[in-house]
Amino acid sequence: MTDQQTGLNLVPHSVDLSRQGEAFILTSKTPLAPVVDRTADWLHHWAQKTPDQVFLAERSETGWREVTFKQALAAVRAIATSLRARNMGPETPIVILSGNSVNHALLSYGAQYAGVPTVPLAEQYALITDAHGRLTYVLDKVRPTMAYVEGAAAYASALALPQLRGVEIVATQTDGAPCKVTPFSSLLAGDDGQDADAILAATGPDTVAKILFTSGSSSDPKGVLTTQRMMCVNQSQMASVLPFLRDRAPRICDWLPWNHVFGGSHNTNMMLAHGGTLVIDDGKPTKDLFARSVRNIIERPGTLSFNVPVGFSMLVQEMESNLALREAYFGDLDLIFYAGASLPQDVWTRLEQMAMEVRGRLPLMISSWGMTETAPATLMVHEPIGRSGVVGVPLPATQIKLRPDDEMRCELRVKGPNVMTGYFEDQAKSAEAFDRDGYLITGDALRFVDPEDPNRGLVFDGRVSEDFKLSTGTWVQAGRLRLDALEALRGLVQDVMICGHDRDAIGLFIFPRPEQVQGDNTSAGAVFDPHLQSQIETRLSAMAKAASGSARRISRAIILAEPPSLKDSEITDKGSLNPRKIMIRRADLLDRLYDNEDPALIRV
Structure with a gap:
């Protein structure tokens, strides 16, 4: 059906909800589109149907290589x-x-x-x-x-x-x-x-196409055996609910790295499956490389835009003053897709406003849930929702098991033809990855947007493994609290980490934005900057006043002088923090976080 808001051919959310003991089982009512056996089947099809269509392009010394x-x-x-x-x-x-x-x-x-x-x-x-x-x-x-x-x-x-x-x-x-x-x-x-x-x-379908290594945030990286079936069925799953992908050949100008499943399987194969054009963006959403992305988008804009939230934030900031970028970016845009973290709502709103200013209609703005082990998309938004944070409903042919706790926060487990059968040469971890019913244990938590209407979709609610207990026995849902803290400290921090395992109160490690730190007032790994400390104290105090209990109240924080170390595995190659490694390497700073006499401590 043609959606009135976006003008795109979409399939609305439609799911079945059942019970299996205490767990919910959620499945899609949408049938799965036909699936090819191999990625080469797509390549043969488009080489015959549209032989002169550009499939791959990258910037060269003389212009563009196509x-x-x-x-x-x-x-x-x-x-x-x-x-x-x-x-x-x-x-x-x-x-x-x-x-x-x-x-x-x-x-x-x-x-x-x-x-x-x-x-x-x-x-x-x-x-x-x-x-x-x-x-x-x-x-x-x-x-x-x-x-x-x-x-x-x-x-x-x-x-x-x-x-x-x-x-x-x-x-x-x-x-x-x-x-x-x-x-x-x-x-x-x-x-x-x-x-x-x-x-x-x-x-054939069972041929291993790639071995994609996970980031190894809590242990050594694991090699996900990614088969032709996993990749091919995943494109059919997405095309089943986003049929507009078949209406015209899509284009992307994309920087997302191919050692990750998002850029390397999801995006590249979407262009191949639908006869589209992949323009390789040699920029990144970093201070040194973002200007390249701006140039590439202006010269080779896409009909689909994939990025992480920090990338969209930088785009919005640049487009406020760069009219050429804004007009190129939105001029032919059908889809904005974010993943990796929740998109700040103010960024979402400004993207909508700019789209209306340039094109007079909204692109479809969506996210999804997936992981390397699921090739990746397993849940996806595929109708206009008007807000950030929702990861959608199950894609066709997948089964979602949701095990709720007392607060209706659900542990997520998944099953489907896009899910791996195991890890490379690791029988023990392969066996541990699945429950007795054959569902992949993801370690992620979700909650229903509306418990009375599962078609409204699900919201990501942190990692179950990130949760910990205070010394009082109170459980802290660290993933959700971290997102709240990032929002409260927006503009001041690059990232934060929730602390407090077996302590009497919740603390916060803060990795500041470098430009926010005035002078060079550091002390044994911590920053002493009265102005920045005061700003953080003010914002965390407002957050604490709205907290419903000790499990939601951050009572102390410390600003770290050194950014997360890739060498010491404090940050994964995806750019996410590795809490376990940080706590081990910075045990002295963790002790200082709970030392009420330390001058670098921010008390809330």
Whole structure:
């Protein structure tokens, strides 16, 4: 049906709710659209139907490098034959150390064509020497046969690691390599002695396409075995409830990293499944790189926009004064999609206002819930809702189990064809991941927007594992309280962490925005800045006055001088905090947080 507000072809929320003991079981009433067997099926389809449509594009020294569907298919088939000529298959993975690029995409799809798993890794693992520990852990785990980098010189320190001795190194730019390197062009040359059609026929829905490593916030990263079925069915699940994706070829200008399931499976495969164009944005929502994103969006705007909340916040701020960006961004926009955290409502509202000013109608503004283990989308908003924070209802063919506590906050468990069967070479963790009914135990908590109407959807309510008890025995729902604190301290902080396990009161570690800290008044890892401390005290005091009890009242805080350390695993490669690592490494600051005489302490 055509939605009057957005003008898009949408399927309204429609779910079935039943009970299984004390748990709720939630399923979608919408039927699942047909599912292809492999990503290559999409590539063959569009190479025949729209051969000259641009599939991949990236900025080059002379403008833009563009690859059409016809060209992509030829390159992918050539790469597949080159890999098979090397006797590569399911047991010979390829690690990809570089970030997003056209060649990265071609290699990934070429490997999928040949049934060779790829292991895309965060580029900082290889580029930052202090992060090599995580890289070597993965290399020891997967024992790759091939490794790919864009430029050998930039990745020289990683390529010299002993774990890569004897591994074939492939690079687009081979100069400056510390070892023998195969030019990427040699893979594109193909091998005439191999039959590409026969190579493809040997793959199917159960073929492992990728091994995606989780961020490992509480333990070593786990390798999620991502099959062709998981990725292909997930695109059909989303297309079943967002049929406008089939009405015209979508476009995205996207920076989200491909070592994560959001950028690397959700977004890339959405363009491939629907004959769309993926413009690789070489910028990021950071101080140093955001200007590149602005330039790319103005030159190559999308019909769909995917981002994390901080990215949308920076876009809104820039568009307040940059009319060219605003008109390019909203000019042909159908969808705004955020994930990773809740979008501040003021950012949501301003996006709506700007859309009306430029285009005279609203795009669909939505979010979803998913994780690496679910390929990723499992719940999704697919109708206009007018507010932030809702993650939607189950997608077709999935089952959602919700186990409520006394406050109707529900632990989430999921089942469906998009859910993994297990982790790479880890039977113990694979078994622990599922309950006796076969549901994946997610560790996340949700609650109904309206308990009387499940079609209104669900709201993310933190991580069950983040919860802790005060010494009084009172449970603290840390995930929800953290979001409240971030909202209260908006503009002053980059992030916060809730503390208080086995203490008598809730405390707060604060990672400030650097520009908010005046001078260099630090003391053994804490910031002493009377002006900033006063602002934080005022806001936390207002928050405390509205608190309903000790489980919601933050009574103390301390400003940390050092940002979260990637080297010491205080922050994951997704940019989220690792509370366990922070508390261990900064145990002295945790003690100071509960020292009433410490001058850096903010008392509320």
